[in-house]
Each structure stands twice: as structure tokens, then as C-alpha cells.
Amino acid sequence: MTSKEERILVVISDDATDGLLALPALSCLVRSLAQSSYQVDLLTGPQGRLMAQLFCKSLNVIDESGFISAKGLYQQLKENGYASYICLSPERRHRWLGWRLGIAQRYSTGFGQRLLWDGEAIGRVAQPNTIRQSYETLVQRFLSAKQLACIAVQPPYLVFTDLPVHADSPxxxxxxxxxxxxxxxxxxxxxxxxxxxxxxxxxxxxxxxxxxxxxxxxxxxxxxxxxxxxxxxxxxxxxxxxxxxxxxxxxxxxxxxxxxxxxxxxxxxxxxxxxxxxxxxxxxxxxxxxxxxxxxxxxxxxxxxxxxxxxxxxxxxxxxxxxxxxxxxxxxxxxx
Missing domain, CATH: 3.40.50.1980 (Nitrogenase molybdenum iron protein domain)
Incomplete structure (x- = not known):
């Protein structure tokens, strides 16, 4: 069983647009940790769950919409004893979640005019492509702190294989x-x-x-x-x-x-x-x-x-x- 010290909590937005921007960084993180002892738990809603598991099938997903109150969700998350928190979401409640749970190692950013609270500014951004790059920077910072290699700075989701041949279908x-x-x-x-x-x-x-x-x-x-x-x-x-x-x-x-x-x-x-x-x-x-x-x-x-x-x-x-x-x-x- 994975020890508490090896668990990482990652959060992405349940919003289709915001969640999509986080998927390349999430995929990069999961691939980079594939051979390590770290376990990634993903916190998101039902839409985020479907999207993330389509791309990263091995993820353990906690559906935040399944809890009647935030207090119940916080209690479960606290019991898991996460060592690190990576926020790949622009939502205010997500950006403060790692702090509220008392997780020491937090990686988060803010967008637009929102202030950063983790002490390291990546820069105020407006364009979606810059948001995506900020998420990837967060993941790289985390992996560097753990002295782990970041697999694919240019993620391999852009590498195409040969098209299949269908003799009986268009x-x-x-x-x-x-x-x-x-x-x-x-x-x-x-x-x-x-x-x-x-x-x-x-x-x-x-x-x-x-x-x-x-x-x-x-x-x-x-x-x-x-x-x-x-x-x-x-x-x-x-x-x-x-x-x-x-x-x-x-x-x-x-x-x-x-x-x-x-x-x-x-x-x-x-x-x-x-x-x-x-x-x-x-x-x-x-x-x-x-x-x-x-x-x-x-x-x-x-x-x-x-x-x-x-x-x-x-x-x-x-x-x-x-x-x-x-x-x-x-x-x-x-x-x-």
C-alpha cells in the first residue's frame, strides 16, 4: 500500500474549458511519476473525471460533487494525509484548498488580477495557451523539487502514429x-x-x-x-x-x-x-x-x-x- 508521504493531491476544474487546459500538464505529471512510488489522486467534478480518465486511465479520482458539504470533503482529504498539493484550476476554492488542508508543499498559480498565495509568481496571464504553459511549469517545479525527471516537456500527445488501414470500412x-x-x-x-x-x-x-x-x-x-x-x-x-x-x-x-x-x-x-x-x-x-x-x-x-x-x-x-x-x-x- 502506498504510504501517506507518497500521496499527491491534484485538482482540476470541472469546467470543460478550464479542465481541458489542465489535461496536458496532468498527463505529463502522471507519465513522469509512472515508475515512482508516488500516487496521484485527482479532485474534480463529474465532467473533469470523464475527461481525465479518458486520457489518464490509472488515476484515482475523487468526485467533489459527491459530497453534501465542503466539510465532509475536507475531512476525507485530511484523512488521506497528502504530502503535496498541485492546483491546476483557476477556481478560488481550489487555489486555497491546499492551505486549508494544511498540506506543506503546495504548487498553485492565479490568473488575471488574482493574487498568488504560494509566494512564487509565475506571472499574470490572460491567454489560454499561457495558462496551459503555467500549469506545465507548476508540474515541472514539483518534479524538480522531488528530483524526478519531467518526461516530455513537449508532451508526446502530439506524436502521430500511422493511420490504420481499414479494408472494409471508410x-x-x-x-x-x-x-x-x-x-x-x-x-x-x-x-x-x-x-x-x-x-x-x-x-x-x-x-x-x-x-x-x-x-x-x-x-x-x-x-x-x-x-x-x-x-x-x-x-x-x-x-x-x-x-x-x-x-x-x-x-x-x-x-x-x-x-x-x-x-x-x-x-x-x-x-x-x-x-x-x-x-x-x-x-x-x-x-x-x-x-x-x-x-x-x-x-x-x-x-x-x-x-x-x-x-x-x-x-x-x-x-x-x-x-x-x-x-x-x-x-x-x-x-x-
Whole structure:
């Protein structure tokens, strides 16, 4: 049994957006501790539990929503006798939790105008990518203090394996569309160029459009556009259910990410990804910190329309080579 001195309490927000930002750091921590005697307990809500266990299956999760009162939760946590506390959440009650439990080794940060209380300022941040980097810095500080190696400063959730070959089924492509900020027909033109650049036209593939309530009409429009190329498309109405979207990603072969969360899903689940359109993370996708153009297909032209230069970039990337290799293998199977 793991001794009390070896237990670590980590907390992430149950909010879908805030929780997603913490997952790369959490995954890095769990992998780095895999060969050590430390046990990681994760405190979060039901949404955070689903997301975290999808990426880190070995975690022991304490669901804070299951306690009638905070007092009951504090009592259980105190009895566990944690040696360290790592807060990967912006929520006030989480940032103060380690102090209230009397845990000596606390690693936490604050965002925006909130003051830091652990005595070491990482910096006031506003951009989500900086929040993610701050979380990873916290994890690195913890591992350094324990004299443990931090596995993958550039986490391996960006490393893609070869696409699988399905002789009896089409390539499944998941898309979670944004409601377009411009005219729908302009974005449809981008999709046409994307299909051409990935050499998808005429191939056996099926698009699964994960539509929320506000994007259903646009999903139907995309279905009509794809039908012109004899490409099957169906709508799966998930209404922004992050866990269900992640499950869809886990079961598909390729992701087209119009929404920022799909970058995390595709990366953490090792699914090839095309970053497409204006992702809602406040930065150009080509310069996004989790978008390595050598490992995934990324483009978000400032003009809102693809240029020949964008398509050239796609053609040069490693993932484009892998996708084309997949199609050539599939064609060889069909011929034989």
C-alpha cells in the first residue's frame, strides 16, 4: 500500500474549458511519476473525471460533487494525509484548498488580477495557451523539487502514429464546426480546398459532424457541400458535450478541428488532426504552442481563405505524408 508521504493531491476544474487546459500538464505529471512510488489522486467534478480518465486511465479520482458539504470533503482529504498539493484550476476554492488542508508543499498559480498565495509568481496571464504553459511549469517545479525527471516537456500527445488501414470500412473523419463568422459559402470553399489538398475527393471516407444546437444549420449546409463530391456525411448532435466529442475522436481516424478543444482531444488520444478555420484560442493556429507543423496539419489564414502558400505548407508536413500513405495502402488492398 502506498504510504501517506507518497500521496499527491491534484485538482482540476470541472469546467470543460478550464479542465481541458489542465489535461496536458496532468498527463505529463502522471507519465513522469509512472515508475515512482508516488500516487496521484485527482479532485474534480463529474465532467473533469470523464475527461481525465479518458486520457489518464490509472488515476484515482475523487468526485467533489459527491459530497453534501465542503466539510465532509475536507475531512476525507485530511484523512488521506497528502504530502503535496498541485492546483491546476483557476477556481478560488481550489487555489486555497491546499492551505486549508494544511498540506506543506503546495504548487498553485492565479490568473488575471488574482493574487498568488504560494509566494512564487509565475506571472499574470490572460491567454489560454499561457495558462496551459503555467500549469506545465507548476508540474515541472514539483518534479524538480522531488528530483524526478519531467518526461516530455513537449508532451508526446502530439506524436502521430500511422493511420490504420481499414479494408472494409471508410476513413472516419470527425469535424466539430464553428458557427461561421463570415458567409457560409466562403467557409465551404475552404473545405473544398482542404478536401483537394488532402486528396480526399473520390476516396472512401465518412464525415461525422458533431453539431451543437447553434451550429446544426451549418452542419446541414456542410453535408450538402460534401455530397457534391459523393462523400458521406452525418450529423451527431452532441450539444457541446465535451466527453461525447472526445469519445467520437477516440474512435475516428482523422480530426478536422475548427474548435480548440479538438486539438487537445486529438493530441492526447494520438489521432491525426487538421487545424482548420479560426480556432477560439486567441492566436493564429500556425503559431499555436500545441501546433507543431512537423507533426500535424495546421492552417488558419488571416484572410479567412486558403492561399497556395497554406496548401504548400500542408503538403510538406509529416502528417500529410502519413495520410497519403494510408490512402495508398487502402488502394492497394482494394486492388488486391
Amino acid at each position: 476513413l472516419q473523419i470527425v469535424v466539430h464546426p464553428q458557427v461561421p463568422q463570415t458567409h457560409e459559402h466562403l467557409l465551404a470553399e475552404q473545405y473544398e480546398q482542404l478536401l483537394c489538398s488532402l486528396d480526399l475527393i473520390g476516396k472512401r471516407c465518412e464525415f461525422i459532424l458533431c453539431g451543437s444546437t447553434e451550429s446544426l444549420s451549418y452542419c446541414r449546409y456542410l453535408c450538402e457541400c460534401l455530397a457534391k463530391y459523393d462523400i458521406k456525411a452525418r450529423i451527431n448532435e452532441l450539444d457541446n458535450d465535451s466527453y461525447q466529442v472526445a469519445k467520437m475522436v477516440a474512435q475516428c481516424d482523422l480530426v478536422i478541428a475548427e474548435k480548440g478543444m479538438l486539438l487537445y482531444f486529438a493530441g492526447a488520444l494520438d489521432v491525426p488532426c487538421v487545424g482548420f478555420g479560426a480556432l477560439p484560442l486567441g492566436v493564429d493556429v500556425l503559431r499555436h504552442p500545441i501546433a507543431n507543423p512537423q507533426r500535424c496539419l495546421m492552417f488558419s489564414p488571416p484572410s479567412g481563405r486558403l492561399t497556395q502558400e497554406d496548401i504548400s505548407l500542408i503538403n510538406m508536413t509529416d502528417s500529410a505524408v502519413r495520410i497519403r500513405r494510408w490512402f495508398s495502402q487502402l488502394q492497394a488492398l482494394e486492388v488486391s
